[in-house]
Amino acid sequence: MxxxxxxxxxxxxxxxxxxxxxxxxxxxxxxxxxxxxxxxxxxxxxxxxxxxxxxxxxxxxxxxxxxxxxxxxxxxxxxxxxxxxxxMGRAFQLTNLFPQLTVLENVRLAVQSHARMGLNLFSVWSGHVELIERAGHYLERTALADRRDMLASALPHGDQRKLEVAILLALEPDIFxxxxxxxxMSVDEVPVILELIHGIKQQQDKxxxxxxxxxxxxxxxxxxxxxxxxxxxxxxxxxxxxxxxxxxxxxxxxxxxxxx
Amino acid sequence: MSLVQRALSGDYPRSRVLAVALLLILVGLALAPFVFPGTRSLNVAAKVCVFILLVASYDLLLGYTGIVSFAHTMFFGIGAYGIAIAATKLGPTWGSLALGCVAALLCSVVLSLVIGLLSLRVKTIFFAMITLAVASFFSILASQLSDFTGGEDGLTFKLPVSLAPGTKLLETAVFGVEINGKVLSYYIVFFGALFLFLALLRIVNSPFGRVLQAIRENDFRAEAIGYRGVVYRSVANCLSALAATAAGILYAIWLRYAGPDTTLSLDIMIDILLMVVIGGMGTMYGAAIGATLFIIAQNYLQDLMKLGTDAAAGIPLLPNLIHPDRWLLWLGILFILSVYYFPTGIVGRLRGVK
Missing domain, CATH: 3.40.50.300 (P-loop containing nucleotide triphosphate hydrolases)
Structure with missing residues (x-):
């Protein structure tokens, strides 16, 4: 078609x-x-x-x-x-994360960027609960919720790939x-990602x-x-x-x- | 408790030993005029306050953003000279002090932005080189413009009367200590440093501070998710310069003197680097621990060694080894050992980070 x-x-x-x-x-x-x-x-x-x-x-x-x-x-x-x-949002071929930050923080930074909060200097980051919750939401969609407090560098390769996708989702781009x-990725991890991509493509404005x-x-x-x-x-x-x-x-x- | 939480921006020491050490430093400095009333010990306490702020502001660059700068003493010097020049040329009034502060802070903002925008786009090593060049230029300028800066001798100046050591501010002594202008100056330094330290702690724990850490970790990816590295690095550089300038202002108020050896010299730059590394990079508390230990060692190691030499008199070789003249050697050994055994600094070690 x-x-x-x-x-x-x-x-x-x-x-x-x-x-x-x-x-x-x-x-x-x-x-x-x-x-x-x-x-x-x-x-x-x-x-x-x-x-x-x-x-x-x-x-x-x-x-x-x-x-x-x-x-x-x-x-x-x-x-x-x-x-x-x-x-525009981009996920990289060679995994490209913030290795010494937690899984949640990797995604939260993307959420924060989308919310245009980067230059907020005088509030405490952990007080912005809505950003953390949204990051948690994207971790759930990529089946990473139970690994949120691990360092990104400690994740197995397949999970790092999923985190890469979670960061992209968190940017809420028009173009993926x-x-x-x-x-x-291992065979049983692939469907999670394919289903996500399929879901994105269903949205007519993406x-x-x-x-x-x-x-x-x-x-x-x-x-x-x-x-x-x-x-x-x-x-x-x-x-x-x-x-x-x-x-x-x-x-x-x-x-x-x-x-x- | 929520006041503590807000003051610390939710960034707790996360180690009992560290919490106790920080509390000891805080209480010790807060009560210094009463607990350590001697001229020398109060000098050390004031210097500790100033350097905690100075080292914390450097850590914002080095530890949190991953930028190496050699111009930190330049901004420190701008603060000190700002006050000194204003007080010398315009007289010892509060108005001239305020003018000196504002001029120094403005000068630092402009300089740090120019340096940053010229060199923070490219590799950070280039930034390090540029800062080294500008700082050297600045220190030559300070020693050559002797009409303005007093040259190598620096400027000794008077402060407003209420800050003068001879001014009695209270009729009665408190805990046997006369409340004079010197004590008031000390508290200006103490509260100024404390407030700005907490402000820096807030900045590193803000959404902005989290971006700095992301840029340090992987600047390529930080750009890809929408953060412009040059903007964040420049703002961090500017804030760090402002805090260093404030530290210089406080130091000049305390010393009533500004000169190349107390603010601009490369030796101080190296001391700052050592304090950051000993305390633990990327932790504001490391600045507090590193600065306190280093300055106390710098001031009292010689005394301790003198005691040791006297005690060891008669034993061959030993008195020579621990002669006070060798204090730099021992400080160096202490530094090497601390870096070797605590690569993440004292705070990193206490928090159990490998």
Whole structure:
């Protein structure tokens, strides 16, 4: 099924987005629009530039050429924190937490950021009970509630991945960017995350971008698939078509499709 | 009890020994003019008050935000010189003191913001280098502008009459101690330092303080969840500079003197670093413990060693080893041992953190 409201203004758009490191062009002129109520999976072989494309969108990297626009506004030069404040949320591929803070505090910081309370200097943090309760709520949704007082660094890998997702949820973004959210998770942990992503995608005002290797995951969640190869966008369409297309079958997903 | 909770911003010592030690320090300093009325011991008590504040303000940067600055004594000096210059040029009135305070605080805000915005965007090592350069420049400036600052000799100045040691404020003595201008000065220092210490404790336990710790832990992720590192680092740097300036103001009020050796020297900068590390980085209480121990050791270790030398007279070698002239050697050994055995500082150790 193509994006249902493709005719409307896209929430997020990249125009000829390009970045090169030295001589190597990691992302090469990618133009793509993302609409709300749609989950777009971004697939491609390792080194195709998927994570780099994410970094350009969420502001960790500046492009060499091209533009990023959010809700029709050019945000190409905006640093990452401002993009987050405008409704972009990102979970990282390599777990990226506050290791020496508790699980609850990791999430509470995200809730606090969303509540724009960071520059509150003279109140005691623990007095803001509503922030703590909201953080607890997101821990429950990610099945981490019983680990709230552990240090993030002490969590097993699968739980760290879930915490990464809990932080993203706590930002309450309009655009959710998941970078291989289930990588390294045990089989029984994966459904929790998939169900969460599925729940987000049901909300018509949310936009989801998902980088994922597992084709079964992509097939069950995606409304649309784009394929990156050597930094270029080589296919874009509904899941059945893209997965079936010869270019994807042969060059990029051959192994994965067989495995699935 | 809720008053205590509010004063401590919910950040309890979380160790019985630590709580007792802090209470002893608080009571000892609060009653110092009555319990330790001697000139020297009262000097030490006032210095402890000032350094607790100074070290706590440094810990806001080093321990909580993870920024290394070498310009802390510069802000300390700005406070001291602010008062000294105002009192020398405008006369010993309360008005000129107030003007000196305001000018010093403004000067520190502007300087810390400029340094911060120029260098806190990039790697913190660059910030450390910049602060070192600016601080050196400032201390050269203070010794060269001798018309203004008294050069190497510094400035000795008079305070308003009610703060002068010769002024009797009460007809009758309290507990056998005459309440004079010196005692009043002491309490200005004590309450000023106490109030600002509690204010710093509040700041590190505020939503803002939690962001500082997040930035220290993982600044990349802190940015990704919407906190601009440069803004938070700059505000922390500015607050820390203001508190250091206030400490300088209090110190100058106590000494009625401001000079390069009491405020601006790099030796003091190193002392502050040692006090933070000994007490425990990232815990405001560590500043209190570290500053108290260090300053007492600095002032009384020599006396203790003199006693030891006299006692050990006749024994070969030993009297030489513990001769008062070797006090720095022993202080150094004490420091190395404390860092080795308490890598998280005394407070970290007492709270049972590995």
């Amino acid at each position: 193509p994006a249902p409201n493709a005719a409307e203004h896209p929430v997020l758009e990249t125009h000829g987005l390009t970045i090169s490191f030295g001589g190597h062009v990691a992302v090469d002129g990618v133009s793509c629009a993302f609409h709300s109520g749609t989950l777009t999976a971004i697939v491609g072989p390792n080194g195709a530039g998927k994570t780099t494309y994410f970094n350009l969108i969420s502001g960790q990297l500046r492009p060499t050429a091209g533009r990023v626009s959010l809700f029709g506004e050019d945000i190409t030069m905006l640093p990452a924190p401002q993009r987050t404040r405008r409704g 960017m998941f970078d291989e959210p289930t990588a390294g 936009t989801v971008l998902l980088v994922e290797h597992k084709m079964d995951v992509v097939r069950s969640l995606a409304d649309r698939i784009i394929v990156l190869h050597q930094g270029e966008l080589v296919a874009d369409g509904n899941p059945a078509e893209v997965i079936a297309s010869p270019i994807v079958q042969q060059a990029y997903l051959g192994v994965a499709v067989e495995a699935a």
